[in-house]
Amino acid sequence: MPHADTVVDLAAVTVTRGDTRLVADIDWQVELDERWVVLGPNGAGKTTLLRLAGGRLHPSSGSAHVLGEKLGAVDLAELRTRVGLTSAALADRIPVHETVHNVVVTAAWDVVGRFREDYETMDDIRARVLLEQLGVAHLADRQYGTLSEGERKRVQIARALMVDPELLLLDEPAAGLDLGGREDLVRRLAELAFDPEAPAMVLVTHHVEEIPPGFTHALLLRDGGVVAQGLIGDVINSVTLSATFGLPLTVELRQGRYTARAL
Ligand SMILES: Nc1ncnc2c1ncn2[C@@H]1O[C@H](COP(=O)(O)OP(=O)(O)OP(=O)(O)O)[C@@H](O)[C@H]1O
Numbered sequence: 001m002p003h004a005d006t007v008v009d010l011a012a013v014t015v016t017r018g019d020t021r022l023v024a025d026i027d028w029q030v031e032l033d034e035r036w037v038v039l040g041p042n043g044a045g046k047t048t049l050l051r052l053a054g055g056r057l058h059p060s061s062g063s064a065h066v067l068g069e070k071l072g073a074v075d076l077a078e079l080r081t082r083v084g085l086t087s088a089a090l091a092d093r094i095p096v097h098e099t100v101h102n103v104v105v106t107a108a109w110d111v112v113g114r115f116r117e118d119y120e121t122m123d124d125i126r127a128r129v130l131l132e133q134l135g136v137a138h139l140a141d142r143q144y145g146t147l148s149e150g151e152r153k154r155v156q157i158a159r160a161l162m163v164d165p166e167l168l169l170l171d172e173p174a175a176g177l178d179l180g181g182r183e184d185l186v187r188r189l190a191e192l193a194f195d196p197e198a199p200a201m202v203l204v205t206h207h208v209e210e211i212p213p214g215f216t217h218a219l220l221l222r223d224g225g226v227v228a229q230g231l232i233g234d235v236i237n238s239v240t241l242s243a244t245f246g247l248p249l250t251v252e253l254r255q256g257r258y259t260a261r262a263l
Pocket residue numbers: 017018020021022040041042043044045046047048049206
């Protein structure tokens with residue numbers, strides 16, 4: 001059994017589809033107070049790893065525990081209500097005519113499962129607080145479909161936090177944002193990362209520029225395997241990133257933010 005503070009525990013996990021190994025022989029532990037970034041090129045297996053962590057799929061071999069539950073031996077639907085997830089696939093399913101407030105508050109229905117007045121009031125208040133925290137409270141009555149991409153991303157994160165998850169998974173949250181939108185999102189994710197009350201977090205990205213300050217650990221993936229993992233300061237450097245992306249890169253860290261460019 002994993003330690004009580006271990007929210008994700010993968011031991012020798014491999015996921016195969018047909019003859020393809022999506023990820024291979026992964027050992028990875030995420031603790032309650034950790035904020036992880038998962039970096040790697042297209043097709044490296046990042047989304048597969050995130051889907052394992054979210055209880056969205058089972059390993060083909062090895063053992064995987066999420067929030068203390070063994071994948072394969074637990075009802076995944078119940079586990080999923082304890083994990084907040086934002087991803088492009090999930091975002092595509094949000095109805096464009098729904099109000100922003102409803103997009104956030106409906107996340108709670110999975111947990112509550114019925115419409116009792118006192119629950120609804122509590123949920124409404126929580127949704128308002130989260131929209132405020134993400135800086136989109138003024139958009140609460142707008143139709144989701146009328147929002148900019150940056151505003152949508154922030155609403156999606158508020159929705160993922162609605163269930164008060166023990167684990168928050170963010171799959172490329174800054175994809176498609178302009179520079180201002182990215183910087184705003186990175187700042188808000190940094191605030192969340194520094195908040196001791198916030199859940200354990202795993203953020204998937206292709207770009208070191210999108211790593212918010214306050215993130216503590218990194219895992220680098222290439223071709224379904226781990227290149228390096230551990231404390232972010234030990235893991236992200238020119239050598240490891242060049243190996244991960246398969247080209248000579250130089251990486252710099254200034255005031256908590258990373259940049260990378262080809263040599
Ligand atoms: N059902 C499947 N059958 C076969 N191959 C698959 C399947 N699902 C994913 N793959 C392959 O597994 C590899 C890893 O996919 P995954 O989506 O986890 O990568 P990723 O790192 O998230 O990529 P990206 O950055 O492009 O989103 C890819 O090469 C993908 O084509």
